[in-house]
Amino acid sequence: MTGIRITRRTWLIPAICLAFILFFTVFGERGLLRIYEMRQEKQRIEHTVADLRIENQKLRSSIEALRSDRHQLERIARKELGLVRPNEVIYQFPPSGSK
Structure with a gap:
């Protein structure tokens, strides 16, 4: 009988150690789940960086266009700031559908 108990203890301690190691291998701070996350x-983050690089390139192109193309600069000044040339007449119409 005592030989059987020793055998059970012999298997129980390594099994507990193995379960402990497996638990931390999967769920620990540096475990498999954390690596996956x-x-x-x-x-x-790489996707965000790629999107930001594309946006950055578009902004650089816009800046270069504003520096080199006077017509582009004038178009933006007219559209966003409402600037007009001397002796120009501006006609403003109410939005469609309003009385």
């Missing part, structure tokens, strides 16, 4: 976050 970090990879997902890395992909989201």
Whole structure:
């Protein structure tokens, strides 16, 4: 009988240790789940960076157009600031559908 109890204890202690190690391998701070989450976050950040690079390039193109193209600058000044040339007449109409 005592030989059977020793055998059970012999298997129980390594089994508990193995379960402990597996738990932290999967769920620990540096476990498999955390690694998966970090990879997902890395992909989201890389996507955001790619979008920001595209937007940055568009803004650089706009800046270059404003520096080199006087017509572009005039168009924006007229549209956004409402500027007009001397002796120009501006006609303003009410929005359609209003009385």
